[in-house]
Amino acid sequence: MVHYKSIDQNQFAEGTNIKEQEKVFDDFLQESLLEIKGSHINNHSPIPYIFLKTCNRSEIYYGEGEVPDEVARHLFRVVAGLESAIIGERAVQGQVKEAYYTAKDQRPLTAELHRLFQSALQVGKRVRNETEISHGAVSHSLAALEIIEDGNIDLKDARITIIGVNKLTADILKFLQNKGAKMVFLANRSQIKAHYLADPLGIKVYTLDEKQEFLSKTDILISATSAPHLIIRKEDIPEQKSLLAIDLAFPRDIDSRLSELPNVLLYNIRDVERKVRENIEVRGAEVDKAEAIIEEEIQEMQEALERRKKFLEVKNEERRVKKQRSAAEGKANSIA
Structure with missing residues (x-):
């Protein structure tokens, strides 16, 4: 099963400075990797994981097999900017893309992790193209x-x-x-x-x-x-x-x-702050639309994963039957 672990700035004590936050994020990654390695079936192969770092959070996604809806929903909300300090923040789309491309260049990933992050990037693109979630200036x-x-x-x-x-x-x-x-x-x-x-x-x-x-x-x-x-x-x-x-x-x-x-x-x-507030209000009004897109993409991802699962089951069955047939033919030839 695919899992994720997360830490964000809301978990820091008040007054924690940037340097201290960076150390917490680094420690979080190292501790998470040790924990994942302990549960990894093949200790001799690279651990498949994707490390995501945004402006206010660090997360690690790992595992194979089923992708729970809640895992996909969390990542999709992150990439859509719904979990950002300012709703609709644009930079997070690039950060998710960079995390995915860096991971797949550095280590083998499971098919489920590939699909999860490809779907996440599709969510980010759709949300920004089909809603006003990133409308206007907020600085x-x-x-x-x-x-x-x-x-x-x-x-x-x-x-x-x-x-x-x-x-x-x-x-x-x-x-x-x-x-x-x-x-x-x-x-x-x-x-x-x-x-x-x-x-x-x-x-x-x-x-x-x-x-x-x-x-x-x-x-x-x-x-x-x-x-x-x-x-x-x-x-x-x-x-x-x-x-x-x-x-x-x-x-x-x-x-x-x-x-x-x-x-x-x-x-x-x-006047400037009024414009910022108006833009933030517009973004807030678009949250329901973004969440609807997220649910659509979760369903699409799960259907794609199910199709892949059935395809692999058919292929495995074909290989099993072929293997049995070959064994039977070999036995018949030896008797003859």
Whole structure:
């Protein structure tokens, strides 16, 4: 029978850091392999197993023979993003695929493990194609990009300035370049930090003292600093300038009075968080559809495994009959 063992972040004590979590995950794998090896019938052959590691869990699938519905249902929910911290999370599909391909390249797997993971990848594909489970941005960085895209702005021609150096702005810079943005600038108080982030990406750096210069060249402004005061004031923006401004900081980086200017669209952190909440709500409403797909694929997998089982039974019976016939013919020949 096919089994699985699992450990996820919900089982960690509060305050467990990343390094400690990684050790727990590594220990889990080693302990699981020892346990599986102890129950493995042929100790001289490689143990057939698939080790799956996602952002918040580690799991190991092993065994042969029957695949219980609950085992398939668990893996299918994982690959569909229903067990992720954020429903519909996309990366898990690639993580399941990588786990399967790595395992089959490194060791022989049972037919049931092959079928289980092939069906899982089919589930992940169907859920994302047939539902809105992965709809929209659920992080501040992606939500900011979604706001820009909602404005039908051509990123290849837009002049975009990012203010601040941190994980959020680093993600935004990379996402923008992946989307084809060509004219991206970075402004920051510390030039050392700014160049460390910008230089590998080929991005021009400004100091905050040069804001009049970079604002004059900016069509889209995104700010996310930890400054306790305003970075951009209404007086910094010419009266007729067209500008899309997104303020991801708390407290504000960008003067709320910019919204009084006729050609300025200003979004703040609350607007971004509202978009994230709306997208999460859309995803949540799609769970029933995803679960229906999972049940369909469980049935399809079980039917395929049953067909294989019957096929093997027929082949084994044919071999048995052939062997008996050969033995009988051999006995008859010896008597003659």
